Amino acid sequence: MSKDTSAEDPWHSGGKLHPVLGTRDPQLADAQRVWGEDFEPVDLSELEGADPHLEDVGEQMRRLRDALTGIADSGADLAEAAELLRRAADIVEPQSPDQATRLASQWRKGGPGARRTNPVGGTENVIAPPLRAFGHPDGSVSARITLGLPYQGPPGCVHGGMSALMLDHLFGFANHWVGLRGMTAHYEIDYRKPTPLLEPLDMKAWVESHEGRKIWVRATIESGGELRVEARALFISANVPLPGRDATAPGEER
Numbered sequence: 001m002s003k004d005t006s007a008e009d010p011w012h013s014g015g016k017l018h019p020v021l022g023t024r025d026p027q028l029a030d031a032q033r034v035w036g037e038d039f040e041p042v043d044l045s046e047l048e049g050a051d052p053h054l055e056d057v058g059e060q061m062r063r064l065r066d067a068l069t070g071i072a073d074s075g076a077d078l079a080e081a082a083e084l085l086r087r088a089a090d091i092v093e094p095q096s097p098d099q100a101t102r103l104a105s106q107w108r109k110g111g112p113g114a115r116r117t118n119p120v121g122g123t124e125n126v127i128a129p130p131l132r133a134f135g136h137p138d139g140s141v142s143a144r145i146t147l148g149l150p151y152q153g154p155p156g157c158v159h160g161g162m163s164a165l166m167l168d169h170l171f172g173f174a175n176h177w178v179g180l181r182g183m184t185a186h187y188e189i190d191y192r193k194p195t196p197l198l199e200p201l202d203m204k205a206w207v208e209s210h211e212g213r214k215i216w217v218r219a220t221i222e223s224g225g226e227l228r229v230e231a232r233a234l235f236i237s238a239n240v241p242l243p244g245r246d247a248t249a250p251g252e253e254r
């Protein structure tokens, strides 16, 4: 692994890291099983515990989310839809355990449940933008995504908080891809040009260097070949107690 080489500039690149394949991180192992050796997408539906009906409900909810945003002035008749949705909620709500119980169950066996409901790319999370990350042999990860009206901030543009959220998440993938993991401790972001809705966004993240518990990462968003957003962050390796248990069990990393 390369290390930070400049005391003045902690963002100084120590050179690209190489993917550490074959680590025992359960999340990485899941990804590798699906991804193959170096370049395949993460498919959350293949993670343990995935329920095809739940995936389907999530998909229908996302269709509704996208169709409903901005529909107010269209004259659409939503009475039947409202009634059907009320019936659906009446079916699901009584079967759903309390949130503390669900939270604990999500973190069993390395947390595949939490990944499926993550606010970025979680296939069972209705608000999640549909981000799918790819790992590359040079150690970087990338994602291409087109965002619609639910993610609007400035007129016709992606909300800056969404960009920050997606890049923070992609930092996490970049860490995992090279066998590291940590929590965001410090995060800087520059919005260079407006980020358009309804057009493909190309995101990239990579670990620039790391030393001890400190991991420095960088990321960009481009659209139409132009730089829109660039970000950098310091992650610190840390063990966080898993919900429903006192501490992370040995060998049961998240």
Ligand SMILES: CCCCCCCCCCCCCCCC(=O)SCCNC(=O)CCNC(=O)[C@H](O)C(C)(C)COP(=O)(O)OP(=O)(O)OC[C@H]1O[C@@H](n2cnc3c(N)ncnc32)[C@H](O)[C@@H]1OP(=O)(O)O
Pocket (backbone or CB within 6 Å): 027, 028, 031, 115, 135, 168, 169, 170, 171, 172, 173, 176, 177, 182, 183, 184, 185, 186, 213, 214, 234, 236, 237, 238
């Ligand atoms: C291949 C793919 C597979 C798929 C795989 C799944 C991927 C799945 C992706 C999920 C991706 C989610 C990615 C989201 C990531 C979050 O959203 S994380 C949530 C937001 N972050 C937080 O909540 C963190 C809150 N902060 C903390 O808990 C604590 O401050 C920390 C960060 C653990 C550090 O605390 P600590 O362990 O007590 O460490 P501390 O001694 O204070 O500091 C250690 C060193 O770091 C330095 N440091 C600490 N904080 C800072 C700071 N803010 N600035 C500068 N230096 C600092 C200290 O100065 C110290 O330096 P030295 O003195 O050693 O030189």
